[in-house]
Protein backbone atom coordinates (compact mmCIF):
# COMPACT_ATOMS: atom_id res chain seq x y z
CA UNK A 398 0.00 0.00 0.00
CA UNK A 399 0.98 3.59 -0.45
CA UNK A 400 3.09 5.18 2.22
CA UNK A 401 1.43 8.48 2.94
CA UNK A 402 4.74 10.23 3.69
CA UNK A 403 5.96 9.50 0.19
CA UNK A 404 2.94 10.96 -1.49
CA UNK A 405 1.67 13.84 0.56
CA UNK A 406 2.14 16.19 -2.39
CA UNK A 407 -0.09 14.28 -4.74
CA UNK A 408 -2.74 16.95 -5.19
CA UNK A 409 -4.34 16.20 -1.84
CA UNK A 410 -5.42 12.79 -3.07
CA UNK A 411 -5.27 11.41 0.47
CA UNK A 412 -7.59 14.10 1.67
CA UNK A 413 -10.08 13.09 -0.98
CA UNK A 414 -10.15 9.36 -0.26
CA UNK A 415 -12.22 7.85 2.54
CA UNK A 416 -10.14 4.66 2.38
CA UNK A 417 -6.62 5.71 1.58
CA UNK A 418 -5.41 2.13 1.34
CA UNK A 419 -7.18 1.87 -2.04
CA UNK A 420 -4.43 3.95 -3.63
CA UNK A 421 -1.91 1.19 -4.34
CA UNK A 422 1.36 1.29 -6.24
CA UNK A 423 2.47 -2.35 -6.07
CA UNK A 424 1.83 -5.28 -8.36
CA UNK A 425 -0.49 -8.05 -7.14
CA UNK A 426 1.10 -11.43 -7.81
CA UNK A 427 0.29 -14.70 -6.11
CA UNK A 428 -1.88 -13.02 -3.48
CA UNK A 429 0.91 -10.64 -2.48
CA UNK A 430 1.43 -6.94 -3.02
CA UNK A 431 4.84 -6.81 -4.64
CA UNK A 432 7.13 -3.81 -4.40
CA UNK A 433 9.38 -3.22 -7.45
CA UNK A 434 12.53 -1.14 -7.53
CA UNK A 435 11.72 0.00 -11.02
CA UNK A 436 8.60 2.12 -11.26
CA UNK A 437 6.87 4.21 -13.91
CA UNK A 438 5.19 7.58 -13.54
CA UNK A 439 1.46 8.01 -13.82
CA UNK A 440 0.47 11.47 -15.09
CA UNK A 441 -2.62 13.38 -14.04
CA UNK A 442 -4.13 14.63 -17.33
CA UNK A 443 -5.68 17.79 -15.86
CA UNK A 444 -2.34 19.11 -14.61
CA UNK A 445 0.25 17.11 -16.57
CA UNK A 446 2.00 16.44 -13.26
CA UNK A 447 3.08 13.15 -11.74
CA UNK A 448 0.28 11.53 -9.75
CA UNK A 449 2.37 8.64 -8.50
CA UNK A 450 4.83 5.88 -9.34
CA UNK A 451 3.75 2.33 -9.90
CA UNK A 452 5.63 -0.99 -9.90
CA UNK A 453 6.98 -1.74 -13.39
CA UNK A 454 6.67 -5.51 -13.87
CA UNK A 455 9.20 -7.47 -15.90
CA UNK A 456 8.71 -10.50 -18.08
CA UNK A 457 9.76 -12.63 -15.07
CA UNK A 458 6.92 -11.13 -13.04
CA UNK A 459 4.46 -12.03 -15.80
CA UNK A 460 5.82 -15.56 -15.90
CA UNK A 461 5.52 -15.89 -12.12
CA UNK A 462 1.94 -14.65 -12.22
CA UNK A 463 1.01 -16.95 -15.12
CA UNK A 464 2.55 -20.00 -13.46
CA UNK A 465 0.83 -19.26 -10.16
CA UNK A 466 -2.46 -18.68 -11.99
CA UNK A 467 -2.08 -21.97 -13.82
CA UNK A 468 -1.80 -23.98 -10.61
CA UNK A 469 -4.53 -22.03 -8.85
CA UNK A 470 -6.93 -22.27 -11.79
CA UNK A 471 -6.95 -26.05 -11.79
CA UNK A 472 -7.71 -26.15 -8.09
CA UNK A 473 -10.34 -23.40 -8.49
CA UNK A 474 -12.08 -25.20 -11.36
CA UNK A 475 -12.01 -28.52 -9.47
CA UNK A 476 -13.39 -27.12 -6.25
CA UNK A 477 -15.88 -24.59 -7.48
CA UNK A 478 -19.59 -24.98 -8.18
CA UNK A 479 -21.76 -22.68 -10.29
CA UNK A 480 -22.93 -20.89 -7.17
CA UNK A 481 -19.52 -20.13 -5.66
CA UNK A 482 -18.20 -17.60 -8.18
CA UNK A 483 -21.64 -15.99 -8.00
CA UNK A 484 -21.34 -15.47 -4.26
CA UNK A 485 -17.85 -14.00 -4.56
CA UNK A 486 -18.85 -11.75 -7.46
CA UNK A 487 -21.88 -10.42 -5.57
CA UNK A 488 -19.62 -9.51 -2.67
CA UNK A 489 -17.08 -7.89 -4.99
CA UNK A 490 -19.87 -5.89 -6.63
CA UNK A 491 -21.13 -4.73 -3.23
CA UNK A 492 -17.64 -3.59 -2.21
CA UNK A 493 -17.15 -1.73 -5.50
CA UNK A 494 -20.43 0.12 -4.96
CA UNK A 495 -19.68 0.81 -1.30
CA UNK A 496 -16.39 2.40 -2.39
CA UNK A 497 -17.80 4.19 -5.43
CA UNK A 498 -16.63 7.65 -4.34
CA UNK A 499 -13.04 6.61 -3.72
CA UNK A 500 -12.85 4.53 -6.87
CA UNK A 501 -14.32 7.38 -8.91
CA UNK A 502 -11.80 9.82 -7.46
CA UNK A 503 -8.89 7.52 -8.27
CA UNK A 504 -10.24 6.87 -11.77
CA UNK A 505 -10.88 10.57 -12.40
CA UNK A 506 -7.41 11.59 -11.22
CA UNK A 507 -5.56 9.18 -13.45
CA UNK A 508 -7.87 9.25 -16.50
CA UNK A 509 -9.21 12.81 -16.59
CA UNK A 510 -12.94 11.99 -16.67
CA UNK A 511 -15.23 14.31 -14.75
CA UNK A 512 -16.27 12.97 -11.36
CA UNK A 513 -19.79 12.35 -12.67
CA UNK A 514 -18.42 10.37 -15.62
CA UNK A 515 -16.03 8.48 -13.36
CA UNK A 516 -18.84 7.57 -10.94
CA UNK A 517 -20.92 6.49 -13.92
CA UNK A 518 -18.10 4.24 -15.04
CA UNK A 519 -17.69 2.63 -11.61
CA UNK A 520 -21.41 1.86 -11.47
CA UNK A 521 -21.23 0.52 -15.04
CA UNK A 522 -18.16 -1.59 -14.09
CA UNK A 523 -20.05 -3.00 -11.09
CA UNK A 524 -22.98 -3.90 -13.34
CA UNK A 525 -20.79 -6.44 -15.19
CA UNK A 526 -19.81 -8.03 -11.89
CA UNK A 527 -23.41 -8.45 -10.78
CA UNK A 528 -24.45 -9.59 -14.27
CA UNK A 529 -21.86 -12.36 -14.33
CA UNK A 530 -22.61 -13.32 -10.72
CA UNK A 531 -26.00 -14.35 -12.12
CA UNK A 532 -24.66 -15.83 -15.37
CA UNK A 533 -22.28 -18.07 -13.37
CA UNK A 534 -25.27 -20.09 -12.24
CA UNK A 535 -26.70 -20.44 -15.78
CA UNK A 536 -23.86 -22.13 -17.57
CA UNK A 537 -25.83 -24.88 -19.26
CA UNK A 538 -24.73 -27.75 -21.44
CA UNK A 539 -26.91 -29.84 -23.75
CA UNK A 540 -28.01 -33.43 -23.97
CA UNK A 541 -27.83 -34.35 -27.64
CA UNK A 542 -29.75 -37.24 -29.24
CA UNK A 543 -26.99 -39.63 -30.31
CA UNK A 544 -26.97 -41.32 -33.72
CA UNK A 545 -25.47 -44.40 -32.06
CA UNK A 546 -27.63 -46.91 -30.20
CA UNK A 547 -27.10 -47.23 -26.46
CA UNK A 548 -25.07 -44.04 -26.27
CA UNK A 549 -25.60 -40.79 -24.42
CA UNK A 550 -24.06 -37.61 -25.75
CA UNK A 551 -23.88 -34.46 -23.69
CA UNK A 552 -21.86 -31.26 -23.46
CA UNK A 553 -20.38 -29.34 -20.59
CA UNK A 554 -18.92 -25.85 -20.51
CA UNK A 555 -15.45 -25.86 -19.05
CA UNK A 556 -13.20 -22.95 -18.11
CA UNK A 557 -10.71 -22.18 -20.86
CA UNK A 558 -7.87 -21.86 -18.30
CA UNK A 559 -5.54 -18.96 -17.59
CA UNK A 560 -6.64 -15.74 -19.28
CA UNK A 561 -4.39 -12.83 -20.16
CA UNK A 562 -6.34 -9.59 -19.86
CA UNK A 563 -5.01 -6.40 -21.48
CA UNK A 564 -7.10 -3.24 -21.21
CA UNK A 565 -7.00 0.43 -22.33
CA UNK A 566 -6.85 3.63 -20.28
CA UNK A 567 -10.13 5.08 -21.53
CA UNK A 568 -12.31 2.84 -19.33
CA UNK A 569 -9.97 1.94 -16.49
CA UNK A 570 -12.62 0.06 -14.47
CA UNK A 571 -15.29 -1.25 -16.84
CA UNK A 572 -12.93 -2.83 -19.37
CA UNK A 573 -11.44 -4.84 -16.51
CA UNK A 574 -14.68 -6.02 -14.90
CA UNK A 575 -16.26 -6.80 -18.29
CA UNK A 576 -13.47 -9.39 -18.77
CA UNK A 577 -12.52 -10.46 -15.25
CA UNK A 578 -16.06 -11.09 -13.96
CA UNK A 579 -16.99 -13.58 -16.72
CA UNK A 580 -13.55 -15.20 -16.56
CA UNK A 581 -13.86 -15.83 -12.80
CA UNK A 582 -17.51 -16.84 -13.22
CA UNK A 583 -16.39 -19.45 -15.75
CA UNK A 584 -13.76 -20.86 -13.38
CA UNK A 585 -10.72 -19.28 -15.05
CA UNK A 586 -7.75 -17.47 -13.52
CA UNK A 587 -6.67 -14.06 -14.80
CA UNK A 588 -3.43 -12.15 -15.18
CA UNK A 589 -4.30 -8.51 -15.81
CA UNK A 590 -2.02 -6.03 -17.56
CA UNK A 591 -3.69 -2.69 -16.82
CA UNK A 592 -2.91 0.34 -18.98
CA UNK A 593 0.20 2.21 -17.82
CA UNK A 594 -1.74 5.51 -18.00
CA UNK A 595 -4.39 4.29 -15.49
CA UNK A 596 -3.13 1.42 -13.33
CA UNK A 597 -4.51 2.69 -9.98
CA UNK A 598 -8.14 1.82 -10.66
CA UNK A 599 -7.17 -1.75 -11.58
CA UNK A 600 -5.11 -2.14 -8.41
CA UNK A 601 -7.93 -0.79 -6.24
CA UNK A 602 -10.38 -3.22 -7.89
CA UNK A 603 -7.96 -6.08 -7.18
CA UNK A 604 -7.74 -5.01 -3.53
CA UNK A 605 -11.53 -5.15 -3.29
CA UNK A 606 -11.58 -8.54 -5.02
CA UNK A 607 -9.18 -9.74 -2.31
CA UNK A 608 -11.46 -8.31 0.38
CA UNK A 609 -14.39 -10.09 -1.23
CA UNK A 610 -12.55 -13.38 -0.87
CA UNK A 611 -11.37 -14.16 -4.38
CA UNK A 612 -10.03 -17.71 -4.57
CA UNK A 613 -6.29 -17.63 -3.87
CA UNK A 614 -3.98 -17.28 -6.87
CA UNK A 615 -6.66 -16.72 -9.49
CA UNK A 616 -6.29 -12.96 -9.88
CA UNK A 617 -3.02 -11.17 -10.58
CA UNK A 618 -2.32 -7.60 -11.66
CA UNK A 619 0.98 -6.82 -13.37
CA UNK A 620 1.30 -3.12 -14.19
CA UNK A 621 4.09 -2.33 -16.61
CA UNK A 622 5.30 0.25 -19.04
CA UNK A 623 7.35 -2.46 -20.75
CA UNK A 624 5.27 -3.57 -23.74
CA UNK A 625 7.60 -6.48 -24.45
CA UNK A 626 7.00 -7.83 -20.94
CA UNK A 627 3.23 -7.51 -21.49
CA UNK A 628 3.38 -9.56 -24.68
CA UNK A 629 4.20 -12.55 -22.48
CA UNK A 630 0.42 -12.84 -22.05
CA UNK A 631 0.15 -13.54 -25.79
CA UNK A 632 3.20 -15.80 -25.91
CA UNK A 633 3.27 -17.97 -22.77
CA UNK A 634 1.98 -21.50 -23.47
CA UNK A 635 0.18 -21.71 -20.10
CA UNK A 636 -2.12 -18.84 -21.10
CA UNK A 637 -5.09 -20.32 -22.98
CA UNK A 638 -7.03 -17.16 -23.73
CA UNK A 639 -6.11 -13.58 -24.49
CA UNK A 640 -8.76 -10.92 -24.09
CA UNK A 641 -7.61 -7.56 -25.41
CA UNK A 642 -9.30 -4.19 -25.62
CA UNK A 643 -7.38 -1.41 -27.31
CA UNK A 644 -6.23 -0.21 -30.68
CA UNK A 645 -6.56 -2.25 -33.85
CA UNK A 646 -2.82 -2.19 -34.58
CA UNK A 647 -1.84 -3.60 -31.17
CA UNK A 648 -4.73 -6.10 -31.31
CA UNK A 649 -3.49 -7.46 -34.66
CA UNK A 650 0.04 -7.81 -33.33
CA UNK A 651 -1.14 -9.66 -30.19
CA UNK A 652 -3.41 -11.93 -32.27
CA UNK A 653 -0.40 -12.91 -34.39
CA UNK A 654 1.65 -13.72 -31.29
CA UNK A 655 -1.25 -15.68 -29.76
CA UNK A 656 -1.53 -17.76 -32.93
CA UNK A 657 1.81 -19.41 -32.13
CA UNK A 658 0.13 -21.33 -29.31
CA UNK A 659 -3.40 -21.15 -30.80
CA UNK A 660 -4.90 -19.31 -27.87
CA UNK A 661 -8.55 -18.41 -27.87
CA UNK A 662 -8.61 -14.65 -28.53
CA UNK A 663 -11.16 -11.84 -28.11
CA UNK A 664 -10.36 -8.47 -29.61
CA UNK A 665 -12.35 -5.33 -28.79
CA UNK A 666 -10.66 -2.75 -30.99
CA UNK A 667 -11.00 0.71 -32.41
CA UNK A 668 -14.08 2.17 -34.08
CA UNK A 669 -15.05 4.88 -36.55
CA UNK A 670 -18.72 5.18 -35.64
CA UNK A 671 -21.08 6.83 -38.14
CA UNK A 672 -23.89 8.89 -36.61
CA UNK A 673 -26.55 9.42 -39.31
CA UNK A 674 -29.23 12.10 -39.02
CA UNK A 675 -31.99 11.63 -41.60
CA UNK A 676 -34.18 14.53 -42.75
CA UNK A 677 -37.17 13.09 -40.84
CA UNK A 678 -35.29 12.93 -37.53
CA UNK A 679 -36.21 14.88 -34.42
CA UNK A 680 -33.28 17.30 -34.72
CA UNK A 681 -33.22 18.22 -31.03
CA UNK A 682 -33.11 14.55 -30.06
CA UNK A 683 -30.31 13.96 -32.57
CA UNK A 684 -28.30 16.88 -31.16
CA UNK A 685 -28.80 15.43 -27.67
CA UNK A 686 -27.57 12.09 -29.03
CA UNK A 687 -24.39 13.64 -30.45
CA UNK A 688 -23.76 15.59 -27.26
CA UNK A 689 -23.75 12.35 -25.34
CA UNK A 690 -22.14 10.02 -27.78
CA UNK A 691 -19.50 12.37 -29.20
CA UNK A 692 -18.57 14.46 -26.15
CA UNK A 693 -19.02 11.86 -23.39
CA UNK A 694 -15.60 11.29 -21.79
CA UNK A 695 -14.25 14.08 -23.99
CA UNK A 696 -14.76 11.90 -27.06
CA UNK A 697 -12.45 9.17 -25.80
CA UNK A 698 -14.52 6.03 -26.07
CA UNK A 699 -14.48 3.43 -28.79
CA UNK A 700 -18.24 3.84 -29.38
CA UNK A 701 -18.11 7.64 -29.63
CA UNK A 702 -19.62 9.05 -32.82
CA UNK A 703 -16.67 9.74 -35.10
CA UNK A 704 -18.44 10.92 -38.27
CA UNK A 705 -21.70 12.87 -38.10
CA UNK A 706 -23.58 12.29 -41.39
CA UNK A 707 -26.47 14.71 -41.88
CA UNK A 708 -28.98 14.82 -44.75
CA UNK A 709 -28.29 17.90 -46.88
CA UNK A 710 -31.62 19.72 -46.44
CA UNK A 711 -31.36 19.77 -42.62
CA UNK A 712 -27.57 20.21 -42.35
CA UNK A 713 -27.63 23.96 -41.70
CA UNK A 714 -30.29 23.72 -38.97
CA UNK A 715 -28.58 20.74 -37.35
CA UNK A 716 -25.13 22.39 -37.44
CA UNK A 717 -26.37 25.55 -35.81
CA UNK A 718 -28.18 23.66 -33.02
CA UNK A 719 -25.17 21.40 -32.39
CA UNK A 720 -22.81 24.39 -32.32
CA UNK A 721 -25.03 26.15 -29.78
CA UNK A 722 -25.08 23.05 -27.57
CA UNK A 723 -21.30 22.62 -27.79
CA UNK A 724 -20.82 26.27 -26.82
CA UNK A 725 -22.41 25.44 -23.45
CA UNK A 726 -19.81 22.77 -22.60
CA UNK A 727 -17.41 23.76 -19.84
CA UNK A 728 -13.89 22.41 -20.07
CA UNK A 729 -11.56 22.53 -17.12
CA UNK A 730 -9.97 20.54 -14.30
CA UNK A 731 -11.99 17.36 -14.19
CA UNK A 732 -12.51 17.44 -10.41
CA UNK A 733 -14.15 20.85 -10.61
CA UNK A 734 -17.89 20.17 -10.25
CA UNK A 735 -18.68 22.80 -12.94
CA UNK A 736 -16.64 20.96 -15.55
CA UNK A 737 -18.46 18.97 -18.22
CA UNK A 738 -15.39 18.28 -20.41
CA UNK A 739 -12.24 16.98 -18.80
CA UNK A 740 -8.84 16.85 -20.47
CA UNK A 741 -7.58 14.38 -23.05
CA UNK A 742 -5.32 11.68 -21.75
CA UNK A 743 -1.97 12.98 -22.95
CA UNK A 744 -0.07 15.18 -25.40
CA UNK A 745 -0.28 12.60 -28.20
CA UNK A 746 -4.08 12.66 -27.94
CA UNK A 747 -4.08 16.47 -28.28
CA UNK A 748 -1.76 16.23 -31.28
CA UNK A 749 -4.12 13.79 -33.01
CA UNK A 750 -7.20 16.01 -32.61
CA UNK A 751 -5.20 19.06 -33.74
CA UNK A 752 -3.93 17.15 -36.80
CA UNK A 753 -7.48 16.13 -37.73
CA UNK A 754 -8.72 19.73 -37.50
CA UNK A 755 -5.75 21.08 -39.45
CA UNK A 756 -6.11 18.47 -42.19
CA UNK A 757 -9.86 19.08 -42.50
CA UNK A 758 -9.44 22.86 -42.70
CA UNK A 759 -6.67 22.52 -45.29
CA UNK A 760 -9.07 20.44 -47.40
CA UNK A 761 -11.94 22.91 -47.19
CA UNK A 762 -13.84 22.25 -43.92
CA UNK A 763 -15.08 25.14 -41.79
CA UNK A 764 -14.54 25.38 -38.01
CA UNK A 765 -17.95 26.25 -36.51
CA UNK A 766 -16.64 26.36 -32.94
CA UNK A 767 -13.42 25.43 -31.12
CA UNK A 768 -10.57 24.07 -33.18
CA UNK A 769 -7.70 24.91 -30.86
CA UNK A 770 -5.92 23.42 -27.89
CA UNK A 771 -6.02 25.21 -24.54
CA UNK A 772 -2.67 26.57 -23.40
CA UNK A 773 -1.40 26.00 -19.91
CA UNK A 774 -0.98 22.84 -17.90
CA UNK A 775 -3.03 19.78 -18.72
CA UNK A 776 -4.16 18.29 -21.99
CA UNK A 777 -7.21 20.31 -23.03
CA UNK A 778 -8.74 20.84 -26.46
CA UNK A 779 -11.68 23.19 -26.99
CA UNK A 780 -14.82 21.17 -27.92
CA UNK A 781 -15.03 21.50 -31.69
CA UNK A 782 -17.57 21.27 -34.50
CA UNK A 783 -16.51 21.40 -38.15
CA UNK A 784 -18.79 21.46 -41.16
CA UNK A 785 -18.08 20.52 -44.75
CA UNK A 786 -16.19 17.33 -43.82
CA UNK A 787 -15.32 15.10 -46.79
CA UNK A 788 -14.27 11.52 -47.40
CA UNK A 789 -10.66 12.51 -48.26
CA UNK A 790 -10.04 13.93 -44.77
CA UNK A 791 -8.33 12.17 -41.84
CA UNK A 792 -11.53 12.56 -39.79
CA UNK A 793 -13.24 10.18 -42.23
CA UNK A 794 -10.46 7.62 -42.07
CA UNK A 795 -9.29 7.50 -38.44
CA UNK A 796 -10.82 7.42 -34.99
CA UNK A 797 -10.20 10.94 -33.64
CA UNK A 798 -10.65 9.94 -29.99
CA UNK A 799 -11.26 13.50 -28.91
CA UNK A 800 -13.85 16.32 -28.74
CA UNK A 801 -14.20 16.92 -32.49
CA UNK A 802 -17.55 16.54 -34.26
CA UNK A 803 -17.10 16.62 -38.05
CA UNK A 804 -20.30 17.07 -40.08
CA UNK A 805 -20.53 15.33 -43.46
CA UNK A 806 -23.55 15.85 -45.74
CA UNK A 807 -25.40 13.19 -47.73
CA UNK A 808 -28.27 13.12 -50.25
CA UNK A 809 -30.14 9.85 -49.78
CA UNK A 810 -30.36 6.78 -47.54
CA UNK A 811 -28.22 4.81 -49.99
CA UNK A 812 -25.64 7.59 -49.96
CA UNK A 813 -25.63 7.64 -46.14
CA UNK A 814 -25.11 3.88 -45.94
CA UNK A 815 -22.32 3.97 -48.53
CA UNK A 816 -20.51 6.68 -46.53
CA UNK A 817 -21.20 4.99 -43.17
CA UNK A 818 -19.80 1.63 -44.32
CA UNK A 819 -16.82 3.08 -46.18
CA UNK A 820 -14.33 2.26 -43.40
CA UNK A 821 -12.38 -0.77 -42.29
CA UNK A 822 -13.90 -0.43 -38.80
CA UNK A 823 -17.27 -1.76 -37.66
CA UNK A 824 -17.86 -1.25 -33.95
CA UNK A 825 -20.88 1.02 -33.35
CA UNK A 826 -23.23 2.94 -35.63
CA UNK A 827 -26.15 5.26 -34.88
CA UNK A 828 -29.02 6.78 -36.82
CA UNK A 829 -31.86 9.12 -36.03
CA UNK A 830 -35.13 9.01 -37.95
CA UNK A 831 -38.88 9.06 -37.32
CA UNK A 832 -39.54 6.70 -40.23
CA UNK A 833 -40.19 3.34 -38.63
CA UNK A 834 -39.81 1.56 -41.99
CA UNK A 835 -36.13 2.56 -41.92
CA UNK A 836 -35.31 1.13 -38.51
CA UNK A 837 -34.75 -2.51 -39.34
CA UNK A 838 -33.53 -1.89 -42.90
CA UNK A 839 -30.79 0.60 -41.95
CA UNK A 840 -29.88 -1.34 -38.79
CA UNK A 841 -29.36 -4.44 -40.95
CA UNK A 842 -27.33 -2.63 -43.60
CA UNK A 843 -24.93 -0.88 -41.23
CA UNK A 844 -21.72 -2.96 -41.11
CA UNK A 845 -21.19 -2.71 -37.35
CA UNK A 846 -21.55 -4.90 -34.25
CA UNK A 847 -23.84 -2.46 -32.37
CA UNK A 848 -26.53 -0.05 -33.57
CA UNK A 849 -28.27 2.79 -31.74
CA UNK A 850 -31.57 3.98 -33.28
CA UNK A 851 -32.69 7.36 -31.94
CA UNK A 852 -30.24 7.00 -29.07
CA UNK A 853 -26.54 7.56 -28.57
CA UNK A 854 -26.45 5.26 -25.56
CA UNK A 855 -26.00 1.59 -26.37
CA UNK A 856 -23.73 0.25 -23.63
CA UNK A 857 -25.19 -1.91 -20.86
CA UNK A 858 -24.22 -5.13 -19.10
CA UNK A 859 -27.04 -7.00 -20.82
CA UNK A 860 -26.22 -5.73 -24.34
CA UNK A 861 -23.72 -7.80 -26.38
CA UNK A 862 -20.68 -5.54 -26.88
CA UNK A 863 -18.27 -6.03 -29.77
CA UNK A 864 -17.50 -5.24 -33.37
CA UNK A 865 -17.06 -6.63 -36.86
CA UNK A 866 -14.47 -5.97 -39.59
CA UNK A 867 -11.24 -4.55 -38.11
CA UNK A 868 -13.00 -3.59 -34.87
CA UNK A 869 -12.34 -7.14 -33.74
CA UNK A 870 -14.20 -10.26 -32.74
CA UNK A 871 -15.83 -11.70 -29.63
CA UNK A 872 -18.71 -10.40 -27.53
CA UNK A 873 -18.50 -8.96 -24.03
CA UNK A 874 -21.24 -8.59 -21.42
CA UNK A 875 -24.67 -10.10 -22.14
CA UNK A 876 -25.67 -13.74 -22.40
CA UNK A 877 -22.68 -14.32 -24.72
CA UNK A 878 -19.92 -12.90 -22.51
CA UNK A 879 -19.40 -16.00 -20.39
CA UNK A 880 -18.73 -18.33 -23.32
CA UNK A 881 -15.69 -16.27 -24.33
CA UNK A 882 -14.02 -17.83 -21.28
CA UNK A 883 -15.31 -21.35 -21.79
CA UNK A 884 -14.75 -24.32 -24.06
CA UNK A 885 -17.50 -26.78 -24.89
CA UNK A 886 -16.60 -30.38 -24.15
CA UNK A 887 -18.67 -33.21 -25.57
CA UNK A 888 -18.93 -36.51 -23.74
CA UNK A 889 -20.19 -39.69 -25.40
CA UNK A 890 -21.07 -42.58 -23.09
CA UNK A 891 -21.35 -45.58 -25.37
CA UNK A 892 -22.16 -49.29 -25.22
CA UNK A 893 -24.57 -48.88 -22.36
CA UNK A 894 -26.08 -52.27 -23.12
CA UNK A 895 -22.81 -54.08 -22.39
Ligand SMILES: NC(=O)c1ccc[n+]([C@@H]2O[C@H](COP(=O)([O-])OP(=O)(O)OC[C@H]3O[C@@H](n4cnc5c(N)ncnc54)[C@H](O)[C@@H]3O)[C@@H](O)[C@H]2O)c1
Nearest residue numbers: 564565566591592624627628643644647665666667668699
Ligand atom coordinates in the same frame (compact mmCIF):
# COMPACT_ATOMS: atom_id res chain seq x y z
N1 LIG B 1 -13.88 -2.16 -28.77
C1 LIG B 1 -13.82 -1.86 -27.50
O1 LIG B 1 -14.51 -2.44 -26.66
C2 LIG B 1 -12.89 -0.79 -27.02
C3 LIG B 1 -13.07 -0.26 -25.75
C4 LIG B 1 -12.21 0.73 -25.31
C5 LIG B 1 -11.20 1.18 -26.13
N2 LIG B 1 -11.04 0.65 -27.36
C6 LIG B 1 -9.97 1.16 -28.23
O2 LIG B 1 -8.76 1.32 -27.51
C7 LIG B 1 -7.98 2.36 -28.09
C8 LIG B 1 -7.52 3.32 -27.01
O3 LIG B 1 -6.83 2.65 -26.04
P1 LIG B 1 -5.23 2.63 -25.97
O4 LIG B 1 -4.66 3.87 -26.54
O5 LIG B 1 -4.89 2.29 -24.56
O6 LIG B 1 -4.88 1.43 -26.94
P2 LIG B 1 -3.53 0.62 -27.06
O7 LIG B 1 -3.76 -0.44 -28.06
O8 LIG B 1 -2.36 1.51 -27.25
O9 LIG B 1 -3.35 -0.04 -25.60
C9 LIG B 1 -4.26 -0.94 -25.07
C10 LIG B 1 -3.53 -1.80 -24.04
O10 LIG B 1 -2.52 -2.54 -24.70
C11 LIG B 1 -1.26 -2.27 -24.10
N3 LIG B 1 -0.25 -2.32 -25.16
C12 LIG B 1 0.05 -1.35 -26.05
N4 LIG B 1 1.02 -1.79 -26.88
C13 LIG B 1 1.32 -3.04 -26.49
C14 LIG B 1 2.25 -4.02 -26.94
N5 LIG B 1 3.08 -3.76 -27.96
N6 LIG B 1 2.29 -5.21 -26.32
C15 LIG B 1 1.46 -5.48 -25.29
N7 LIG B 1 0.56 -4.60 -24.80
C16 LIG B 1 0.50 -3.39 -25.40
C17 LIG B 1 -1.41 -0.89 -23.49
O11 LIG B 1 -0.45 -0.67 -22.49
C18 LIG B 1 -2.82 -0.99 -22.96
O12 LIG B 1 -2.83 -1.72 -21.76
C19 LIG B 1 -8.89 3.03 -29.09
O13 LIG B 1 -8.57 2.57 -30.38
C20 LIG B 1 -10.28 2.54 -28.68
O14 LIG B 1 -11.22 2.56 -29.71
C21 LIG B 1 -11.85 -0.33 -27.83
Ligand SMILES: O=CCCC(=O)O
Nearest residue numbers: 567568698699700856
Ligand atom coordinates in the same frame (compact mmCIF):
# COMPACT_ATOMS: atom_id res chain seq x y z
O1 LIG C 1 -14.57 2.82 -24.74
C1 LIG C 1 -15.16 1.82 -24.85
C2 LIG C 1 -16.05 1.13 -23.95
C3 LIG C 1 -17.11 1.99 -23.39
C4 LIG C 1 -18.42 1.24 -23.35
O2 LIG C 1 -18.47 0.10 -22.88
O3 LIG C 1 -19.40 1.84 -23.77
